[in-house]
Amino acid sequence: MRSGVFIPGKVILAGEHAVVYGKPALAASLRLGVVVVAGEGNSSRENELVRKAITVAGGSEEIGVRIESELPVGAGLGSSAAVAAAIIQAVREYVGKPIGQDELFELTMKCERLAHGNPSGIDPATVVYGGLIVYTKGQPFERLAIKRPLKVLLVNTGKPQESTKEMVELVAKNPDKERLVEEIGELTKKIRQELIEGQEIGEFLDQNGRLLEELQVVGERARGLSRELRGMGAKVKITGAGGRGKGSGMMIALSPDLAKIKRWLDNKQITYLETKIGKV
Ligand code: PMV
Numbered sequence: 001m002r003s004g005v006f007i008p009g010k011v012i013l014a015g016e017h018a019v020v021y022g023k024p025a026l027a028a029s030l031r032l033g034v035v036v037v038a039g040e041g042n043s044s045r046e047n048e049l050v051r052k053a054i055t056v057a058g059g060s061e062e063i064g065v066r067i068e069s070e071l072p073v074g075a076g077l078g079s080s081a082a083v084a085a086a087i088i089q090a091v092r093e094y095v096g097k098p099i100g101q102d103e104l105f106e107l108t109m110k111c112e113r114l115a116h117g118n119p120s121g122i123d124p125a126t127v128v129y130g131g132l133i134v135y136t137k138g139q140p141f142e143r144l145a146i147k148r149p150l151k152v153l154l155v156n157t158g159k160p161q162e163s164t165k166e167m168v169e170l171v172a173k174n175p176d177k178e179r180l181v182e183e184i185g186e187l188t189k190k191i192r193q194e195l196i197e198g199q200e201i202g203e204f205l206d207q208n209g210r211l212l213e214e215l216q217v218v219g220e221r222a223r224g225l226s227r228e229l230r231g232m233g234a235k236v237k238i239t240g241a242g243g244r245g246k247g248s249g250m251m252i253a254l255s256p257d258l259a260k261i262k263r264w265l266d267n268k269q270i271t272y273l274e275t276k277i278g279k280v
Pocket residue numbers: 015016017018019020075076077078116118119120121122123164168239240241242
């Protein structure tokens with residue numbers, strides 16, 4: 001069996017949606033990810049994104065790929081960017097033309113345009129370069145070294161009904177967009193500073209979460225869950241594009257007593273992932 005290419009998923013800590021309008025966002029790669037083996041499987045049965053990634057890499061349609069993913073799809077954990085990047089790298093290795101990170105970022109971005117319409121590039125940047133980064137559209141990203149890794153829960157609020165593209169379009173029509181984007185941008189800068197200084201980011205993260213609710217990218221179910229978790233002392237914010245009709249994807253929860261939050265979630269049969277940010 002050929003060895004596969006691993007690309008991690010990602011979580012956006014702060015600044016999603018505002019990043020589309022030129023504000024900075026903070027994102028980290030995860031330990032969970034995608035493994036792709038090129039030269040196996042049948043590409044004719046694959047979806048559009050997979051075929052696009054194979055051709056973008058210069059591979060022919062006959063090159064099949066085998067994809068194994070630990071990332072929930074449509075949950076805001078960067079599944080589409082990670083799948084595209086892993087396919088591109090695996091196909092390039094398969095055809096004997098290994099690819100460097102900058103080119104991998106550019107080609108993954110091409111695939112994201114197919115999936116998203118107007119992507120900021122934060123997903124491809126985080127999954128390709130890895131680590132904890134500050135990303136601003138069109139600028140070189142900044143890598144953050146933080147003193148203590150941050151322990152977080154990623155709580156599943158349910159799969160969004162809408163795509164990232166649809167959520168970005170909804171935000172574009174929001175009459176309060178300009179003010180909210182500005183405020184989210186300012187909060188992201190504060191969170192960056194707190195992380196560098198080794199301070200608690202919970203309060204600012206929670207404020208970012210409330211602004212996303214105001215931006216109307218958080219549905220009723222996730223808002224109810226936020227209220228419950230905040231009532232138990234947690235700081236919460238959805239991560240990624242969100243969702244309005246049904247689920248809103250994953251929600252970051254920070255708490256000095258994560259064990260209590262986990263017991264409550266277990267009781268309610270709400271699923272979650274536990275991960276550390278700032279340490280890959
Ligand atoms: O695809 P998601 O759920 O990780 O969201 C991407 C982040 C957005 O800011 C909503 C869109 C973008 O392209 O930056």
